[in-house]
Amino acid sequence: MTKVLLARRRRVPAVPEDGAVTAEFAVALPAVVLLLAFLLAGGAAGITQLRLEEAVRAGARASARGETTVSVQGTVRRLAGEGATSSLTDDGGWLTVTASSPVGGALGPLIPWQLTASASARAETGTS
Template sequence: MIHSAAVPVREAAAQRGSVTAELAVTLPAVILLLALLLLGGSAGVLQLRLEESARAAARAMARGETTAASAGIATSIAGAGAAVSIGADGGIARVTVEARMSGALAALVPWPLAATATARLESDGAEAAHARAKAGRPNPLGRYSATAVAAAGIAP
Protein backbone atom coordinates (compact mmCIF):
# COMPACT_ATOMS: atom_id res chain seq x y z
CA MET A 1 0.00 0.00 0.00
CA ILE A 2 2.77 2.39 0.73
CA HIS A 3 4.10 2.03 -2.77
CA SER A 4 0.80 3.04 -4.46
CA ALA A 5 0.35 6.11 -2.26
CA ALA A 6 3.82 7.38 -3.15
CA VAL A 7 3.06 7.59 -6.88
CA PRO A 8 0.74 10.68 -6.67
CA VAL A 9 3.27 12.41 -4.44
CA ARG A 10 5.98 11.87 -7.05
CA GLU A 11 3.73 13.22 -9.83
CA ALA A 12 2.91 16.31 -7.76
CA ALA A 13 6.60 16.88 -7.10
CA ALA A 14 7.35 16.49 -10.80
CA GLN A 15 4.75 19.13 -11.72
CA ARG A 16 5.95 21.64 -9.16
CA GLY A 17 6.95 24.85 -10.95
CA SER A 18 5.09 24.05 -14.16
CA VAL A 19 2.68 26.97 -13.67
CA THR A 20 5.63 29.34 -13.38
CA ALA A 21 7.13 27.96 -16.58
CA GLU A 22 3.83 28.24 -18.45
CA LEU A 23 3.41 31.82 -17.24
CA ALA A 24 6.94 32.68 -18.36
CA VAL A 25 6.13 31.36 -21.83
CA THR A 26 2.70 33.01 -22.25
CA LEU A 27 3.29 36.36 -20.54
CA PRO A 28 5.33 37.90 -23.42
CA ALA A 29 2.64 36.87 -25.90
CA VAL A 30 -0.08 38.44 -23.73
CA ILE A 31 1.94 41.65 -23.36
CA LEU A 32 2.54 41.80 -27.13
CA LEU A 33 -1.16 41.30 -27.81
CA LEU A 34 -2.05 44.08 -25.35
CA ALA A 35 0.49 46.44 -26.97
CA LEU A 36 -0.95 45.76 -30.43
CA LEU A 37 -4.48 46.36 -29.17
CA LEU A 38 -3.40 49.69 -27.67
CA LEU A 39 -1.66 50.62 -30.92
CA GLY A 40 -4.80 49.84 -32.90
CA GLY A 41 -6.90 51.90 -30.51
CA SER A 42 -4.51 54.81 -30.78
CA ALA A 43 -4.61 54.63 -34.58
CA GLY A 44 -8.40 54.60 -34.45
CA VAL A 45 -8.54 57.67 -32.22
CA LEU A 46 -6.09 59.52 -34.48
CA GLN A 47 -8.18 58.62 -37.55
CA LEU A 48 -11.31 59.98 -35.85
CA ARG A 49 -9.50 63.22 -34.99
CA LEU A 50 -8.31 63.58 -38.59
CA GLU A 51 -11.81 63.00 -39.96
CA GLU A 52 -13.35 65.51 -37.57
CA SER A 53 -10.70 68.13 -38.37
CA ALA A 54 -11.20 67.68 -42.13
CA ARG A 55 -14.99 68.01 -41.73
CA ALA A 56 -14.67 71.13 -39.59
CA ALA A 57 -12.28 72.79 -42.03
CA ALA A 58 -14.50 71.92 -45.00
CA ARG A 59 -17.51 73.41 -43.20
CA ALA A 60 -15.51 76.56 -42.48
CA MET A 61 -14.53 76.85 -46.14
CA ALA A 62 -18.16 76.36 -47.14
CA ARG A 63 -19.20 79.22 -44.86
CA GLY A 64 -16.69 81.56 -46.47
CA GLU A 65 -13.72 81.38 -44.09
CA THR A 66 -10.27 81.97 -45.50
CA THR A 67 -7.96 79.10 -46.32
CA ALA A 68 -5.65 80.10 -43.47
CA ALA A 69 -8.51 80.16 -40.97
CA SER A 70 -9.75 76.78 -42.17
CA ALA A 71 -6.26 75.32 -41.91
CA GLY A 72 -5.99 76.70 -38.38
CA ILE A 73 -9.25 75.00 -37.45
CA ALA A 74 -7.99 71.69 -38.85
CA THR A 75 -4.64 71.84 -37.04
CA SER A 76 -6.27 72.83 -33.77
CA ILE A 77 -8.39 69.67 -33.87
CA ALA A 78 -5.91 67.23 -35.45
CA GLY A 79 -2.81 68.47 -33.63
CA ALA A 80 0.24 70.48 -34.54
CA GLY A 81 1.89 67.60 -36.42
CA ALA A 82 -0.91 67.36 -38.97
CA ALA A 83 -0.45 68.43 -42.59
CA VAL A 84 -3.48 70.20 -44.05
CA SER A 85 -4.22 70.53 -47.77
CA ILE A 86 -7.12 72.77 -48.82
CA GLY A 87 -8.51 73.42 -52.27
CA ALA A 88 -11.69 74.66 -53.86
CA ASP A 89 -12.79 73.83 -57.37
CA GLY A 90 -16.16 74.15 -59.07
CA GLY A 91 -17.95 75.31 -55.92
CA ILE A 92 -16.67 72.38 -53.83
CA ALA A 93 -14.15 72.74 -51.01
CA ARG A 94 -11.87 69.76 -50.44
CA VAL A 95 -9.80 69.42 -47.26
CA THR A 96 -7.27 66.64 -46.66
CA VAL A 97 -5.58 66.20 -43.29
CA GLU A 98 -2.64 63.80 -42.79
CA ALA A 99 -0.72 62.85 -39.68
CA ARG A 100 1.59 60.11 -38.47
CA MET A 101 1.27 58.06 -35.33
CA SER A 102 3.36 59.13 -32.36
CA GLY A 103 4.47 57.15 -29.39
CA ALA A 104 6.65 54.20 -28.49
CA LEU A 105 5.12 51.80 -31.01
CA ALA A 106 4.60 54.33 -33.82
CA ALA A 107 7.30 52.66 -35.91
CA LEU A 108 4.93 49.72 -36.38
CA VAL A 109 2.61 52.05 -38.37
CA PRO A 110 5.04 53.71 -40.81
CA TRP A 111 2.38 55.07 -43.17
CA PRO A 112 0.51 58.34 -42.55
CA LEU A 113 -3.15 58.30 -41.67
CA ALA A 114 -5.33 60.66 -43.71
CA ALA A 115 -8.89 61.94 -43.96
CA THR A 116 -10.58 63.95 -46.69
CA ALA A 117 -13.81 65.94 -46.48
CA THR A 118 -15.68 67.95 -49.09
CA ALA A 119 -18.36 70.58 -48.76
CA ARG A 120 -20.34 72.66 -51.24
CA LEU A 121 -19.42 76.33 -51.01
CA GLU A 122 -22.29 78.60 -50.09
CA SER A 123 -23.11 80.93 -52.95
CA ASP A 124 -23.50 83.86 -50.60
CA GLY A 125 -20.56 83.01 -48.34
CA ALA A 126 -18.82 86.38 -48.76
CA GLU A 127 -22.05 88.35 -48.48
CA ALA A 128 -23.12 86.45 -45.37
CA ALA A 129 -19.72 86.98 -43.75
CA HIS A 130 -19.87 90.68 -44.60
CA ALA A 131 -23.37 90.99 -43.10
CA ARG A 132 -22.30 89.18 -39.90
CA ALA A 133 -19.26 91.40 -39.49
CA LYS A 134 -21.27 94.55 -40.17
CA ALA A 135 -23.90 93.53 -37.63
CA GLY A 136 -21.19 92.81 -35.05
CA ARG A 137 -22.04 89.12 -34.90
CA PRO A 138 -19.23 86.59 -34.92
CA ASN A 139 -19.29 83.72 -37.34
CA PRO A 140 -20.61 80.34 -36.13
CA LEU A 141 -17.16 79.41 -34.78
CA GLY A 142 -17.37 82.29 -32.31
CA ARG A 143 -14.81 84.63 -33.90
CA TYR A 144 -14.76 87.05 -36.80
CA SER A 145 -13.35 85.78 -40.08
CA ALA A 146 -10.49 87.76 -41.56
CA THR A 147 -12.36 88.28 -44.83
CA ALA A 148 -15.48 89.52 -43.07
CA VAL A 149 -13.49 91.95 -40.93
CA ALA A 150 -11.64 93.31 -43.96
CA ALA A 151 -14.83 93.53 -46.04
CA ALA A 152 -16.65 95.44 -43.31
CA GLY A 153 -13.75 97.81 -42.72
CA ILE A 154 -13.53 96.89 -39.03
CA ALA A 155 -10.11 97.43 -37.50
CA PRO A 156 -8.75 94.27 -35.89
Protein backbone atom coordinates (compact mmCIF):
# COMPACT_ATOMS: atom_id res chain seq x y z
CA MET A 1 0.00 0.00 0.00
CA THR A 2 1.20 3.45 -0.87
CA LYS A 3 1.36 6.15 1.73
CA VAL A 4 0.13 9.58 0.76
CA LEU A 5 2.10 12.41 2.20
CA LEU A 6 0.28 15.68 2.66
CA ALA A 7 2.08 18.71 1.43
CA ARG A 8 2.65 21.41 3.93
CA ARG A 9 1.41 24.81 3.08
CA ARG A 10 4.15 27.31 3.18
CA ARG A 11 3.30 30.67 4.53
CA VAL A 12 4.31 33.40 2.17
CA PRO A 13 5.36 36.51 3.99
CA ALA A 14 2.94 39.37 3.37
CA VAL A 15 4.21 42.00 1.00
CA PRO A 16 3.33 45.49 2.16
CA GLU A 17 0.92 46.49 -0.65
CA ASP A 18 -1.64 48.20 1.49
CA GLY A 19 -3.20 51.04 -0.51
CA ALA A 20 -1.68 50.10 -3.88
CA VAL A 21 -5.08 49.48 -5.46
CA THR A 22 -6.37 52.78 -4.15
CA ALA A 23 -3.41 54.64 -5.61
CA GLU A 24 -3.80 52.95 -9.01
CA PHE A 25 -7.51 53.74 -9.02
CA ALA A 26 -6.82 57.39 -8.17
CA VAL A 27 -4.38 57.64 -11.09
CA ALA A 28 -6.66 55.91 -13.62
CA LEU A 29 -9.97 57.53 -12.65
CA PRO A 30 -9.37 60.97 -14.26
CA ALA A 31 -8.45 59.32 -17.57
CA VAL A 32 -11.60 57.19 -17.52
CA VAL A 33 -13.78 60.21 -16.67
CA LEU A 34 -12.18 62.27 -19.45
CA LEU A 35 -12.74 59.47 -21.98
CA LEU A 36 -16.37 59.19 -20.91
CA ALA A 37 -16.82 62.96 -21.27
CA PHE A 38 -15.38 62.87 -24.82
CA LEU A 39 -17.68 59.99 -25.75
CA LEU A 40 -20.73 61.81 -24.38
CA ALA A 41 -19.76 65.02 -26.17
CA GLY A 42 -19.30 63.17 -29.46
CA GLY A 43 -22.66 61.47 -29.04
CA ALA A 44 -24.37 64.78 -28.29
CA ALA A 45 -22.79 66.34 -31.39
CA GLY A 46 -23.92 63.42 -33.55
CA ILE A 47 -27.49 63.60 -32.27
CA THR A 48 -27.60 67.38 -32.78
CA GLN A 49 -26.35 66.98 -36.36
CA LEU A 50 -28.99 64.34 -37.11
CA ARG A 51 -31.72 66.58 -35.69
CA LEU A 52 -30.50 69.48 -37.85
CA GLU A 53 -30.47 67.36 -41.00
CA GLU A 54 -34.00 66.09 -40.39
CA ALA A 55 -35.19 69.62 -39.64
CA VAL A 56 -33.80 71.14 -42.86
CA ARG A 57 -35.25 68.30 -44.94
CA ALA A 58 -38.68 68.93 -43.44
CA GLY A 59 -38.21 72.68 -43.95
CA ALA A 60 -37.22 72.19 -47.58
CA ARG A 61 -40.30 70.01 -48.21
CA ALA A 62 -42.53 72.60 -46.53
CA SER A 63 -41.05 75.46 -48.56
CA ALA A 64 -41.43 73.47 -51.77
CA ARG A 65 -45.15 73.09 -51.00
CA GLY A 66 -45.41 76.87 -50.82
CA GLU A 67 -45.49 77.49 -47.07
CA THR A 68 -44.37 80.86 -45.77
CA THR A 69 -40.87 81.58 -44.50
CA VAL A 70 -42.15 81.99 -40.93
CA SER A 71 -43.88 78.60 -41.11
CA VAL A 72 -40.74 76.94 -42.49
CA GLN A 73 -38.58 78.48 -39.77
CA GLY A 74 -41.09 77.28 -37.15
CA THR A 75 -40.89 73.75 -38.54
CA VAL A 76 -37.10 73.82 -38.44
CA ARG A 77 -37.03 75.22 -34.90
CA ARG A 78 -39.56 72.65 -33.67
CA LEU A 79 -37.52 69.72 -35.05
CA ALA A 80 -33.98 71.01 -34.43
CA GLY A 81 -34.55 72.62 -31.04
CA GLU A 82 -35.10 76.14 -29.76
CA GLY A 83 -31.43 77.08 -30.13
CA ALA A 84 -31.46 76.52 -33.90
CA THR A 85 -31.41 79.36 -36.39
CA SER A 86 -32.52 78.90 -39.98
CA SER A 87 -32.62 80.72 -43.27
CA LEU A 88 -34.46 80.16 -46.54
CA THR A 89 -33.04 81.13 -49.94
CA ASP A 90 -34.72 80.97 -53.34
CA ASP A 91 -32.36 80.31 -56.25
CA GLY A 92 -34.37 80.08 -59.43
CA GLY A 93 -36.68 77.12 -58.82
CA TRP A 94 -34.66 75.67 -55.98
CA LEU A 95 -35.44 76.48 -52.37
CA THR A 96 -32.63 75.91 -49.88
CA VAL A 97 -33.10 75.74 -46.12
CA THR A 98 -29.99 76.12 -43.96
CA ALA A 99 -29.98 75.69 -40.19
CA SER A 100 -27.28 75.90 -37.54
CA SER A 101 -27.21 75.10 -33.86
CA PRO A 102 -24.71 74.68 -31.06
CA VAL A 103 -24.15 71.19 -29.69
CA GLY A 104 -26.91 70.16 -27.31
CA GLY A 105 -26.89 67.89 -24.31
CA ALA A 106 -25.44 68.22 -20.84
CA LEU A 107 -21.93 68.92 -22.15
CA GLY A 108 -23.12 71.17 -24.99
CA PRO A 109 -22.16 74.49 -23.37
CA LEU A 110 -18.60 73.20 -22.94
CA ILE A 111 -18.22 72.40 -26.66
CA PRO A 112 -17.67 75.44 -28.91
CA TRP A 113 -18.96 73.70 -32.06
CA GLN A 114 -21.59 75.31 -34.27
CA LEU A 115 -23.16 72.58 -36.41
CA THR A 116 -24.79 73.35 -39.76
CA ALA A 117 -27.03 71.45 -42.18
CA SER A 118 -28.59 72.39 -45.48
CA ALA A 119 -31.23 70.87 -47.79
CA SER A 120 -32.70 71.92 -51.13
CA ALA A 121 -35.99 71.15 -52.83
CA ARG A 122 -37.48 72.12 -56.17
CA ALA A 123 -40.42 74.49 -55.82
CA GLU A 124 -43.71 72.86 -56.79
CA THR A 125 -45.66 74.61 -59.47
CA GLY A 126 -49.34 75.38 -59.07
CA THR A 127 -50.34 73.95 -62.48
CA SER A 128 -52.39 70.76 -62.62
